[in-house]
Amino acid sequence: MFEEKPRGVALWQPVKTLYPLTLFFMALTGFGQMPIYNRYYMSDIPGLGWLADFYITRNIHYIGAVVLLGLASYVALDFILSRRRQARLSASGWVRAALLTAIVFSGGLIVIKNFPYVHLSDGCIIALDLFHLAAVMAFLTANLVCLIAKKEWKIFSQK
Amino acid sequence: MSASISRRMFLKSGLGAAAAAAASAVPGAHALAAADDRGYLATLIDIRKCIGCEACVEACREANAAKFPEPAKPFPKMYPPRVKVSDWSEKRDVSDRLTPYNWLFIQHTTVKLNGEDTELTLPRRCMHCVNPPCVKLCPWGSAKQLENGISRIDADICLGGSKCKNVCPWDIPQRQTGVGLYLKLLPSLAGNGVMYKCDRCYDRIARGEQPACIDACPEGVQTIGPRKDIIAQAHAIAKEIGGYIYGETENGGTSTLYVSPVPFEELNRAIPKGDGVPHLDPVHDAMADANNLATAMVIAPVAGIAAAAAQFLKTRRRAK
Numbered sequence: 001m002f003e004e005k006p007r008g009v010a011l012w013q014p015v016k017t018l019y020p021l022t023l024f025f026m027a028l029t030g031f032g033q034m035p036i037y038n039r040y041y042m043s044d045i046p047g048l049g050w051l052a053d054f055y056i057t058r059n060i061h062y063i064g065a066v067v068l069l070g071l072a073s074y075v076a077l078d079f080i081l082s083r084r085r086q087a088r089l090s091a092s093g094w095v096r097a098a099l100l101t102a103i104v105f106s107g108g109l110i111v112i113k114n115f116p117y118v119h120l121s122d123g124c125i126i127a128l129d130l131f132h133l134a135a136v137m138a139f140l141t142a143n144l145v146c147l148i149a150k151k152e153w154k155i156f157s158q159k
Numbered sequence: 160m161s162a163s164i165s166r167r168m169f170l171k172s173g174l175g176a177a178a179a180a181a182a183s184a185v186p187g188a189h190a191l192a193a194a195d196d197r198g199y200l201a202t203l204i205d206i207r208k209c210i211g212c213e214a215c216v217e218a219c220r221e222a223n224a225a226k227f228p229e230p231a232k233p234f235p236k237m238y239p240p241r242v243k244v245s246d247w248s249e250k251r252d253v254s255d256r257l258t259p260y261n262w263l264f265i266q267h268t269t270v271k272l273n274g275e276d277t278e279l280t281l282p283r284r285c286m287h288c289v290n291p292p293c294v295k296l297c298p299w300g301s302a303k304q305l306e307n308g309i310s311r312i313d314a315d316i317c318l319g320g321s322k323c324k325n326v327c328p329w330d331i332p333q334r335q336t337g338v339g340l341y342l343k344l345l346p347s348l349a350g351n352g353v354m355y356k357c358d359r360c361y362d363r364i365a366r367g368e369q370p371a372c373i374d375a376c377p378e379g380v381q382t383i384g385p386r387k388d389i390i391a392q393a394h395a396i397a398k399e400i401g402g403y404i405y406g407e408t409e410n411g412g413t414s415t416l417y418v419s420p421v422p423f424e425e426l427n428r429a430i431p432k433g434d435g436v437p438h439l440d441p442v443h444d445a446m447a448d449a450n451n452l453a454t455a456m457v458i459a460p461v462a463g464i465a466a467a468a469a470q471f472l473k474t475r476r477r478a479k
Contacts, residue, residue, distance in 0.1 A: 012470070033296070033298050033322075034298045034320065034322075035298075035320040035321060035322045035325070039239070039241070039242060040239065041239065041241075054296060054322060054325060054326050055326070055445060055448070055449075058296070058449045059448055059449050059452070061449075062449045062452040062453070062456070063452060065452075065456055066452060066455045066456050066459045067459070069456055069459040069460050069463065070459035070460065070462050070463040070466075071463065072460075072463065073459070073460035073461075073462075073463025073464045073467070074463035074464070074466050074467045075463075075467075076463075076467075077463070077464050077467035077468065077471075078467040078470060078471070081467060081468070081471040082470070082471055082474060108456070111450075111453050111456065112453075113295065114290075114295045114296075114446065114449070114450060115290070115450055115453075116289055116290035116411065116412075116446075117197050117289075117290075119304065119306060122300065122303050122313070125300035125303075126299060126300035126316070128300075129298060129299060129300050130299075
């Protein structure tokens with residue numbers, strides 16, 4: 001499927017582990033912003049009572065956002081600087097990158113909205129919340145499809 | 160050796176400088192410093208003057224009757240079985256706690272004042288926080304904060320998930336099952352009704368009138384005005400009587416300031432507390448923990464970019 005990976009371009013192993021882990025906790029705590037875990041017994045599972053604590057899930061979601069922003073910046077610049085000659089984004093890579101960007105951008109606006117004295121119009125807040133949710137659902141779906149279909153996000157050039 | 164030290168130091172000091180610049184640019188950071196200059200309305204409640212006549216409670220009900228829920232029964236069955244039905248429609252006269260039909264009530268307490276057992280009464284309702292968790296954390300945007308600081312729940316949009324009540328330090332919003340938008344979506348699986356609470360008679364204020372509870376009070380217990388002025392007034396009274404203030408800094412600041420001749424710890428010990436009967440506990444700023452993390456969100460991309468740049472330089476140096 002791909003050419004043998006050139007030396008020195010494998011992504012730093014911690015990044016490859018941290019990224020799916022961060023996405024998992026972001027999705028878990030993100031969905032936890034809706035009052036569903038208590039209703040549907042998930043927070044009854046021993047050790048998972050914190051899932052029903054909106055402040056805990058919010059803090060973890062914010063911490064995850066910090067990690068995700070750091071990771072995304074690192075991977076983006078690393079890709080541009082080191083890999084462009086040897087690899088490029090696949091079509092599914094572009095789709096996932098665009099969706100992640102939409103999630104991060106809308107999430108950032110929600111963070112700003114949550115500061116004191118910040119007022120957005122009613123319609124704007126609802127649209128923002130729904131856009132963030134829709135982008136997340138699309139992103140998770142895209143990742144699932146790519147996982148099942150074994151689609152890579154990067155394609156190594158022939159050399 | 161000296162070349163690699165200076166590159167590390169360059170990256171470290173550059174990162175530090177960038178982080179400092181980024182942190183100072185966090186939106187809202189300077190807004191916190193100018194807390195009282197935003198045109199928010201606040202209410203001062205002088206507990207000394209309240210006689211517990213409940214004129215305010217009656218006035219609130221009358222003024223807001225059109226907003227009260229009229230549920231259609233039977234309610235759609237909700238799943239799973241643990242989903243609680245909140246039905247106050249047959250108990251509309253309950254006035255000793257907050258309900259969807261009673262947005263203001265009088266809290267009674269007996270404390271020692273000047274050595275004598277004295278009953279003090281105080282009207283309790285939504286505190287209208289400066290940064291209201293009910294508004295900011297609603298996942299759908301059903302709760303809104305107006306430009307004058309009033310927070311209200313839009314009954315046309317609210318699904319009754321009760322998160323607002325959960326995140327409110329005083330558990331203020333009250334749910335009525337069987338009304339609202341959830342009935343048109345997936346009433347068995349999502350939503351539960353609509354949440355109700357004091358909306359500071361925002362519609363009366365928009366017409367230039369006062370909230371109904373203030374108009375009705377025969378003793379002048381409540382005063383409404385710009386938050387800055389109300390805070391100054393509260394401090395002046397507290398200083399004059401050697402009294403105490405509640406609501407100025409609780410939860411990061413609210414727009415409801417109580418002034419009491421006895422410490423609020425004493426009042427809090429004496430009042431019954433529970434669902435619909437809010438406490439007078441000290442309350443830390445519930446929104447601040449995560450909001451403070453926003454600074455790290457600005458620094459994180461800088462760190463990521465710096466790490467990638469360092470990696471690139473290292474790889475290039477090795478290739479040479």
